[in-house]
Amino acid sequence: MSLLHRASFTVSAARLDQLPPSSVPEVCFVGRSNSGKSSAINVLTNQRRLAFSSKTPGRTRLINLFGLPDPLNLDDPEARLGYLVDLPGYGYAAVAKQAREEWADVLGGYLRQREALVGVVLLIDIRRGVTDLDRRLVDWITPTKRPVLALLTKADKLPYGQRMRTIFSVRKDLADIGALFTVPFSATERIGLEEAGEIIANWISPKVVP
Template structure:
């Protein structure tokens, strides 16, 4: 069983200073609103409602942390999955959008326990201006990035490959980047994503 399947809710925070002190590895999930972030977290954790997706995109404003238990140490988590607020939904007031941007940017730049970043991009849209803004925050961190091209089941195989190539080109300034087609409903790319994230959390654990 994958260690991701043992994920459970740990805490929520509106501001960085409300998070627990950096300690064990964290893998964060980030993407524009409605890119399929909650669905991806749920299918990777093999749970239906671990991460909640609002019917109103952009409504979730909290940083949500999910703990992964350490089989050898029940007192402390092995690592965390971190669900960052969806970014950039147009109906949200500009001040609120900028406040979220500050929180997202600060987390990506300053969180010393950050081990890897999962960037979710709708495969049908490709890299949008908002995705580019996220990439501009990510690139200076030097952290490895896994791009999940979500809703891959909506495109035939050949178009998926073209979309992956386009994303790699558009985000070439992010050094350690891997991009794969992904679908929560059809479980496309699930094993590859699980392996990458698991190795970021604990290279010694075999899924």
């Protein structure tokens, strides 16, 4: 069983000061509204509704943490090997400007300040490529020198040749990220599932073999 399959909901937070102490590794998931973030988390953890999106895209503003139990300390249900962190989606036009700015402050603050963060999963709709909003997010991430896994979601929507060209284009657009992994991904067709899962699990615990 993959380490990620053991994930369970732990806590939600509206502000950074509501998060638990930075004591174990965290891998965060972030992407535009409608980029397929919730679907990716669910398929990677082999669960149907661990993560879910609002019926109104862009309305979910909580940071959700999913704990991964420590296999060496199963007697303690509170012991965590790490967390998967679902950050709010960004860039939805229907959200008021002030709310978007507050939202951006939370996202940027987490990415810049969270000491436990060991890797970032950036979800990009493969049909859109890297947007201006994605670029803004990358500008927050790059100075931290944390590794990034760019999951190019909805990869099944493009023919193979176009998919490969888009991967090359995204790698070029994100070249300033030092440690970058680029994986075409589809939650429905399970494209890239194993590769992405292994990268994330190794960020949490290099000693764990999925």
